[in-house]
Amino acid sequence: MRGARKRELVLLAVVVVVLLGLRTLNNNNNSSSSGSGSSTSTGTGTGDGGSGGNGVVPRGQGDDAPVLEDLRRMQAKQDMLAQQQKLEAENAEKERQLQERQWQAEAEAQLKRKQEEQQQQQQQQQGQQQQRAVAAAAGGGAWWQPVHLELDLPKNIRDDPILNSRESMYRQYGFNLKKSNELPLAHDVPDIRSDECKAITYPRGMPKSSVIIIYYNEPLSTLLRNVVSVLNRTPPELLGEILLIDDNSTLPELQLLPKHLKKLKVPDGMIKLFHRHVHDGIVGARVRGAQEASHPILVFLDSHSEVSPGWIEPLVARIHEDRTRVVVPNIRGIDLDKLDLFPGELWPPAKGSFNWRLTFTIVPANIDRDLVGDGHPHTRPIRSPVMPGGLFAIDKDLFFQLGAYDPEIKYYGAEHVELSFRVWQCGGSMEWIPCSNVGHIYREFNRFSVDPKLKSVNVGYYLDRNDIRVAEVWMDEYKKIFYDFRHLHGKEFGDVSSRRQVREANQCRSFKWYLDNVAYDVFVPDIDATPGQIASKDEAQCLSNNGVKDDGPVTLQSCAPHNDQQQWVVSPRGYIYLNHYPRVTLLCLRVDTIALVGRSDALTFERRGSRLHNKADPSSCLARTPDNRLHLQPCAAQSSDSASTVQTAALQAQVWEFKPAEHAPRRIAAAGVPPGTEVFVMSTGKSGTCLDNMQQQRGVPGLYGCHGGFTQQWVLDTEGHLASATMADAYIGLSLAVRQGACTPDQDDYMWIHKEKRFSPKLQPTHCLTRGKQDDVQILPCDEDSDAQSWSFVAAPKNY
Numbered sequence: 026m027r028g029a030r031k032r033e034l035v036l037l038a039v040v041v042v043v044l045l046g047l048r049t050l051n052n053n054n055n056s057s058s059s060g061s062g063s064s065t066s067t068g069t070g071t072g073d074g075g076s077g078g079n080g081v082v083p084r085g086q087g088d089d090a091p092v093l094e095d096l097r098r099m100q101a102k103q104d105m106l107a108q109q110q111k112l113e114a115e116n117a118e119k120e121r122q123l124q125e126r127q128w129q130a131e132a133e134a135q136l137k138r139k140q141e142e143q144q145q146q147q148q149q150q151q152g153q154q155q156q157r158a159v160a161a162a163a164g165g166g167a168w169w170q171p172v173h174l175e176l177d178l179p180k181n182i183r184d185d186p187i188l189n190s191r192e193s194m195y196r197q198y199g200f201n202l203k204k205s206n207e208l209p210l211a212h213d214v215p216d217i218r219s220d221e222c223k224a225i226t227y228p229r230g231m232p233k234s235s236v237i238i239i240y241y242n243e244p245l246s247t248l249l250r251n252v253v254s255v256l257n258r259t260p261p262e263l264l265g266e267i268l269l270i271d272d273n274s275t276l277p278e279l280q281l282l283p284k285h286l287k288k289l290k291v292p293d294g295m296i297k298l299f300h301r302h303v304h305d306g307i308v309g310a311r312v313r314g315a316q317e318a319s320h321p322i323l324v325f326l327d328s329h330s331e332v333s334p335g336w337i338e339p340l341v342a343r344i345h346e347d348r349t350r351v352v353v354p355n356i357r358g359i360d361l362d363k364l365d366l367f368p369g370e371l372w373p374p375a376k377g378s379f380n381w382r383l384t385f386t387i388v389p390a391n392i393d394r395d396l397v398g399d400g401h402p403h404t405r406p407i408r409s410p411v412m413p414g415g416l417f418a419i420d421k422d423l424f425f426q427l428g429a430y431d432p433e434i435k436y437y438g439a440e441h442v443e444l445s446f447r448v449w450q451c452g453g454s455m456e457w458i459p460c461s462n463v464g465h466i467y468r469e470f471n472r473f474s475v476d477p478k479l480k481s482v483n484v485g486y487y488l489d490r491n492d493i494r495v496a497e498v499w500m501d502e503y504k505k506i507f508y509d510f511r512h513l514h515g516k517e518f519g520d521v522s523s524r525r526q527v528r529e530a531n532q533c534r535s536f537k538w539y540l541d542n543v544a545y546d547v548f549v550p551d552i553d554a555t556p557g558q559i560a561s562k563d564e565a566q567c568l569s570n571n572g573v574k575d576d577g578p579v580t581l582q583s584c585a586p587h588n589d590q591q592q593w594v595v596s597p598r599g600y601i602y603l604n605h606y607p608r609v610t611l612l613c614l615r616v617d618t619i620a621l622v623g624r625s626d627a628l629t630f631e632r633r634g635s636r637l638h639n640k641a642d643p644s645s646c647l648a649r650t651p652d653n654r655l656h657l658q659p660c661a662a663q664s665s666d667s668a669s670t671v672q673t674a675a676l677q678a679q680v681w682e683f684k685p686a687e688h689a690p691r692r693i694a695a696a697g698v699p700p701g702t703e704v705f706v707m708s709t710g711k712s713g714t715c716l717d718n719m720q721q722q723r724g725v726p727g728l729y730g731c732h733g734g735f736t737q738q739w740v741l742d743t744e745g746h747l748a749s750a751t752m753a754d755a756y757i758g759l760s761l762a763v764r765q766g767a768c769t770p771d772q773d774d775y776m777w778i779h780k781e782k783r784f785s786p787k788l789q790p791t792h793c794l795t796r797g798k799q800d801d802v803q804i805l806p807c808d809e810d811s812d813a814q815s816w817s818f819v820a821a822p823k824n825y
């Protein structure tokens with residue numbers, strides 16, 4: 026900028042010099058003319074070169090006047106430009122100073138919060154020590170201070186060659202055992218609860234718990250660190266005992282466990298160790314622990330866990346209020362290398378679910394339907410159809426009333442899904458508790474390949490058998506779907522009559538009731554569905570999944586009868602879904618309708634209260650899908666006492682909160698937003714997500730955790746275009762694209778109209794599924810003469 030200014034001034038100086046030279050030349054010429062008698066002037070004053078009172082402007086000076094006027098205008102323009110540059114520099118400096126003050130304020134606030142958290146944690150530790158002192162004085166015990174214990178491993182175990190290589194260590198143990206052996210058994214972990222959770226006070230007089238830790242070949246350091254964490258972070262009035270159940274381990278270092286336990290200064294009977302003489306897995310070990318327990322609440326922990334501050338109070342409180350509740354803590358991952366607890370609040374919330382292979386899955390929770398109880402949303406329990414299995418609390422009497430565990434479920438797997446179905450169908454409930462946090466090492470290894478007692482066992486047979494027993498007892502007619510996806514028809518599963526008697530004795534509900542009322546967001550495939558290929562008219566090209574696991578495009582491939590990626594089910598309900606699980610998610614064809622587009626393709630909206638109505642069709646509103654995408658759907662009627670759950674959910678999906686954004690004027694101006702335009706953040710309210718441009722000008726916008734930054738700032742211009750405030754020419758508009766995504770029930774963008782060999786999306790019935798020229802698949806306006814829109818369904822072979 027300064028270089029350009031300098032060049033302009035130099036050019037101006039040159040022009041001035043040239044003009045002055047011309048002016049001198051003209052004056053000289055006039056003087057010559059006057060001296061030779063060629064002048065025609067009749068004035069009697071001072072002559073042609075004078076400035077007499079006759080008002081005549083001299084010729085040379087009159088010619089210069091327009092040029093000098095141009096020079097003055099140029100100078101004024103340069104002055105104005107300089108002034109504008111000065112103002113811009115001042116504004117930029119002010120903005121920089123404002124940003125620095127904001128950063129400084131944020132840093133100071135963060136430091137203050139950290140100091141307050143440390144102070145609160147110290148106070149909490151002091152309070153726990155005082156409570157333990159009171160409990161010890163009342164009970165005559167010596168356990169009232171934090172427990173400390175040193176790991177005492179002989180040199181041959183510490184120097185095991187397996188620990189010298191990360192590859193060998195992970196193959197054998199699934200995590201950094203060398204690091205675990207070096208860490209203190211009693212060490213500080215951060216209190217990762219939210220401020221709202223920390224503020225909760227729990228009732229006095231709650232019952233004590235029996236904490237049951239089952240283990241098999243668990244390294245001594247992780248097992249003892251788990252025990253020490255329970256002792257140090259559980260109020261003594263809530264901890265009755267710790268039961269360690271050994272499932273017939275073979276790891277030599279575990280012979281040192283009794284010696285270490287004796288060093289712990291805790292009351293007699295606080296820690297009990299039991300050895301099983303068989304090794305048949307999780308179910309047998311947990312039932313043994315429950316049988317040995319002497320307190321009314323059972324808390325099961327995996328052996329490679331570590332509890333955090335405030336972990337047990339919210340679990341016990343929920344069961345204390347209602348004994349039919351089974352509660353699960355927030356299971357927080359522990360870093361496999363550093364063994365640190367992963368920080369951060371788990372929001373938006375999630376819950377456990379299942380797929381039709383009976384695999385446990387984690388899915389987003391519905392804020393309106395799944396959160397229970399009162400209080401701040403971040404503290405409220407979350408209804409969960411299925412639990413992970415390793416960490417939970419349950420009333421002891423309820424556990425045995427509902428049949429404990431199926432004793433024929435062997436080794437590993439299926440027991441958590443079976444218990445979840447059983448609890449819900451037999452009158453109980455299951456909740457994830459956000460204020461309880463327990464760390465867990467998700468080991469990365471093949472547990473069966475390193476188990477010396479399973480070398481001659483066909484583990485796959487038992488894993489299939491376990492799942493079949495669950496389906497046969499609890500899934501009613503829907504077990505057919507399980508059999509179809511697992512291809513387990515006719516496989517042996519043993520006698521389940523005793524488990525069916527448990528169901529009858531407890532008057533348990535049907536699996537359909539469970540699907541309708543608990544797992545309402547699980548997509549239910551057709552029973553006795555007929556899979557097949559969706560092929561071109563000549564059956565040369567077929568619609569293909571092409572290896573997509575979770576979300577992605579659908580393509581065309583040469584048809585092959587036994588290719589799983591080409592086997593689809595065209596449901597009478599309007600769904601088109603893949604006939605196998607690429608991973609853990611069943612995939613359906615859907616149409617994405619909302620994307621970031623140019624202004625010419627943008628939608629226009631009218632803001633009516635908290636909803637955005639489509640101006641082209643005011644009966645449709647901008648809404649959110651359960652999997653956090655945008656689409657247009659019919660505007661739901663206002664909620665009333667008589668409104669159904671589906672109606673209420675549809676309305677909530679269309680409600681937005683428009684919050685003023687703290688924006689940077691220069692960035693907004695650079696995107697073409699006129700000064701004075703309202704800039705806002707579009708929040709989904711209680712779910713804690715906001716509309717986000719995902720740092721792109723084109724593509725699908727997202728719903729992301731609210732932070733209010735530049736990617737989440739939006740404007741609604743005078744014509745009703747919804748545009749990114751910080752990304753030029755990025756508008757919300759229609760852009761039809763066909764993709765594969767997790768099947769979601771009752772969503773119009775997953776629904777298709779199949780008519781006369783054509784497939785049209787329900788949202789755009791005038792458009793058809795079309796084969797492209799590059800093996801791609803598109804959504805284009807329907808054309809009766811287009812062979813590219815004609816499809817045939819070729820049923821799969823009978824032996825498929």
